[in-house]
Amino acid sequence: MAKSVNQKMKLLYILKILTEKTDESHCLPAQEIIALLASYGITAERKSIYDDIECLNHFGYDIVNVKSRKGGGYYLASREFELPELKLLVDAVQASRFITQKKSRELISKIEKLAGPYEGKQLQRQVFVAGRVKTENESIYYNVDRIHKAIQDNAPVMFLYLAWNVKKELVPRHEGKKYRISPWALTWQDENYYLIAYDDEVGRIKHFRVDKMSNITQLSNEIRKGVEAFKEFDIAQYTNRTFGMFGGEPETVSLQLPEHMIGIIFDRFGKEIDLRRLSNGNVGVRVKAAVSGQFYGWLTGLGKDVLLLGPEHVKDGYVAFIKNIMNQYEQ
Secondary structure: OOHHHHHHOHHHHHHHHHHHHOEOOEOEOHHHHHHHHHHOOOOOOHHHHHHHHHHHHHHOOOEEEEOOOOOOEEEEOOOOOOHHHHHHHHHHHHHOOOOOHHHHHHHHHHHHHHOOOOHHHHHHHHOOOOOOOOOOOOOHHHHHHHHHHHHHOOOOEEEEEEEEOOOOOEEEOHHHOOEEEEEEEEEEEOOEEEEEEEEOOOOEEEEEEHHHEEEEEEOOOOOOOOHHHHHOOOHHHHHHHOHHHOOOEEEEEEEEEOHHHHHHHHHHHOOOOEEEEOOOOOEEEEEEEEEOHHHHHHHHHOOOOOEEEEOHHHHHHHHHHHHHHHHHHHO
């Protein structure tokens, strides 16, 4: 780039220098700023630096002048994100199963640039979180983008749905037949991204793990279906009652449990549930749940102090579920 062109960009280079090399504990005197500008082929005098920084402050940048015989100078005081906020973002990226290790590193590297040069090192220490399983589907970024576009365009999509085989390969399910659905919403549950959609073929709402979707194609000349089904649809309620995001018949079930376990129920179903104290000192609750093996497994994990009171056919299903497991060990 020609020197004269660089000279015209002096304000931008000053901002770049302050962003990359200063924070509250690290100031740059005017003379050092002049030397750094020279490395970009830009000449400057001390008075012009004062004027340029005043101009940047007037525009809205918070540049502070520390007056001191030792270590005085300028630093960029305010940034878009505070360090605690950036740490939260880094942890969320690292913890997200649906983001691959490669993409996690790329995102965290970009987040580090939002901090100062010295605070960024603290974010690097946040990266090392042991033992978190990540997806291996690199295309999930683009899947999410394609799904959002289809929702925005009110269009259905077609895709292959994948599953793991014994060779540790992702292979198409459904005998390689493409699914055709109408996408309506994306949700994050159990550390995975899910698409909530209307299945045109069977005429009901379903969900799909986004990292298991492949070859997503938007059907641009068609209009998605399921408008009536989604008019009264509550995504939060759907995800709360769908255990492990496995489907099941929705039922209102009654449970009995000790009062000290109420928090577990609130964490799962929220506080807007029917709850009352029973004569035996326990608490009775009524919740809506998708009854499946996953629901029965969750219930079993709560232990003997939680009793399933009804409906009767759900209770019978739970007893059969436990007996089937016991039979496997008795055999």
